[in-house]
Amino acid sequence: MPPFVGSNPLSYGFRHNNNMDLNSNIVTIDVGGHLFQTTKQTLNQAGSKSLFSTISSNLENDSVPFIDRDPEIFSVLLSLLRTGNLPSKAKNFDIQDLIFEAKFYGVEQLILNSQSNPSQFEPFDLEKSLLLPLTGRDSPSAISTTENGSVQVAHGCKITSFDWSLKRKSTILTQFPAIDSMLCLNSRTVAVGATDFSGLQILDLVKGSVKKNLNWENVTKSGSTVQAIGSSGEFLFTSFESSRRNSNCIMVYDVNDDFKPVTKIGHYEIFGAELDSAIPATKLRWLPSHNLLMSAGSHSGPSGVLGNIKFWDLRSGNTVWEIKENVDCFSDITVSDSLSGIFKVGVHSGEVFLADLRNIGSENAWICLGDQRKVTNGKKEGIGCKIESHGNQVFCTKGGNVELWSEVLIDGSIKGRFGSEGRVFRKNYMGRAKDFCGNRITHFSFGGNRMFVTRKDQQFVEVWQSSVRGF
Numbered sequence: 483m484p485p486f487v488g489s490n491p492l493s494y495g496f497r498h499n500n501n502m503d504l505n506s507n508i509v510t511i512d513v514g515g516h517l518f519q520t521t522k523q524t525l526n527q528a529g530s531k532s533l534f535s536t537i538s539s540n541l542e543n544d545s546v547p548f549i550d551r552d553p554e555i556f557s558v559l560l561s562l563l564r565t566g567n568l569p570s571k572a573k574n575f576d577i578q579d580l581i582f583e584a585k586f587y588g589v590e591q592l593i594l595n596s597q598s599n600p601s602q603f604e605p606f607d608l609e610k611s612l613l614l615p616l617t618g619r620d621s622p623s624a625i626s627t628t629e630n631g632s633v634q635v636a637h638g639c640k641i642t643s644f645d646w647s648l649k650r651k652s653t654i655l656t657q658f659p660a661i662d663s664m665l666c667l668n669s670r671t672v673a674v675g676a677t678d679f680s681g682l683q684i685l686d687l688v689k690g691s692v693k694k695n696l697n698w699e700n701v702t703k704s705g706s707t708v709q710a711i712g713s714s715g716e717f718l719f720t721s722f723e724s725s726r727r728n729s730n731c732i733m734v735y736d737v738n739d740d741f742k743p744v745t746k747i748g749h750y751e752i753f754g755a756e757l758d759s760a761i762p763a764t765k766l767r768w769l770p771s772h773n774l775l776m777s778a779g780s781h782s783g784p785s786g787v788l789g790n791i792k793f794w795d796l797r798s799g800n801t802v803w804e805i806k807e808n809v810d811c812f813s814d815i816t817v818s819d820s821l822s823g824i825f826k827v828g829v830h831s832g833e834v835f836l837a838d839l840r841n842i843g844s845e846n847a848w849i850c851l852g853d854q855r856k857v858t859n860g861k862k863e864g865i866g867c868k869i870e871s872h873g874n875q876v877f878c879t880k881g882g883n884v885e886l887w888s889e890v891l892i893d894g895s896i897k898g899r900f901g902s903e904g905r906v907f908r909k910n911y912m913g914r915a916k917d918f919c920g921n922r923i924t925h926f927s928f929g930g931n932r933m934f935v936t937r938k939d940q941q942f943v944e945v946w947q948s949s950v951r952g953f
Contacts (some may be wrong), residue, residue, distance in 0.1 A: 831864060
């Protein structure tokens with residue numbers, strides 16, 4: 483039985499500090515027979531609901547509170563309160579032991595902030611540091627992360643979750659034979675769908691149960707498969723395609739109102755040979771600064787790879803911007819609020835392109851950041867490449883490697899191909915030499931101060947993080 487069940491965990495009396503003034507800022511605490519001295523301000527850093535705050539606000543004259551816990555771990559947590567960072571001696575303890583004690587004192591969030599804070603993300607210092615094994619023979623088919631660094635991985639009909647410490651692992655079975663799209667809504671809830679299995683499901687990862695089944699009722703009354711999932715925090719976006727592949731739309735659901743449908747946008751039907759009208763969105767990204775939803779989809783036909791990129795106003799349901807792709811169509815695409823741009827990797831060239839949101843209406847929106855000569859080579863070097871933005875960087879996978887693109891300031895201002903207000907980006911390769919040329923990267927995502935990577939035919943997840951962070 484844990485200590486203090488049914489009783490006050492703080493014992494007063496029997497120990498006296500004759501030098502202690504009731505109005506003094508100095509606090510003495512006895513933890514497991516070891517005396518610690520600190521200040522009330524330090525204890526209050528833990529928050530009003532913590533045991534530290536209780537100690538600070540319930541001191542009695544000449545008394546020293548006694549806590550029957552591990553004094554060595556207490557000293558680590560006290561250092562965390564003082565500096566906001568775990569001391570080097572914390573590496574002598576298992577992270578689970580620290581988390582267990584932090585929960586007792588009510589400061590687990592401080593541990594999380596010190597070990598998996600997004601503000602600690604250091605893109606130029608990332609290297610492969612850990613492998614997270616998956617059960618079974620299936621390779622990962624989708625991956626999703628939370629802001630605090632927990633990660634969910636779909637493989638086969640299963641979803642395996644790792645908490646932010648990456649020490650606690652759990653696996654649930656789903657009703658899908660395979661999962662193609664997955665989005666984490668919070669640490670215990672995910673939205674999942676498949677391209678060959680009808681419906682979107684909202685799953686409770688803790689209970690392993692379905693919270694909600696969502697479907698699009700299309701005209702032909704056939705099933706509706708999920709092509710992409712996105713979120714704005716307030717709304718959940720789902721790109722559906724009819725099982726007959728002759729119609730598609732994007733449904734908008736209210737996350738805070740039991741996922742009730744809010745509106746439907748981009749409803750298209752195939753008319754004759756106009757195949758372009760039936761391209762479903764396979765990528766959905768929310769652009770907060772403009773309150774717009776980006777949808778993008780492409781397909782390969784007799785005239786090559788064609789696609790379209792649209793930005794939707796949810797209030798009107800209308801398209802605000804549209805880019806039609808017919809020359810070096812995107813293999814993958816993303817949009818960055820912080821960089822104010824759309825970034826794609828060309829299916830033919832395999833090069834990274836930028837369309838500045840400030841010039842989105844121009845006739846030639848795309849600027850090649852790499853080798854312009856590859857645009858018309860027709861070799862489809864970009865097939866399988868992935869691109870995502872995170873912070874002020876853009877990450878693009880090429881085979882088994884990751885390129886890191888960063889904007890460069892020149893003479894205190896941004897100059898380059900767009901004239902006086904132009905922009906220059908430079909490419910770096912991530913990781914050390916030993917990290918290069920692995921199997922082709924199939925998915926990658928960011929959470930906390932980490933990057934998570936999956937590869938073809940491998941049953942584990944790579945964790946990339948700074949060499950100077952964590953345990």
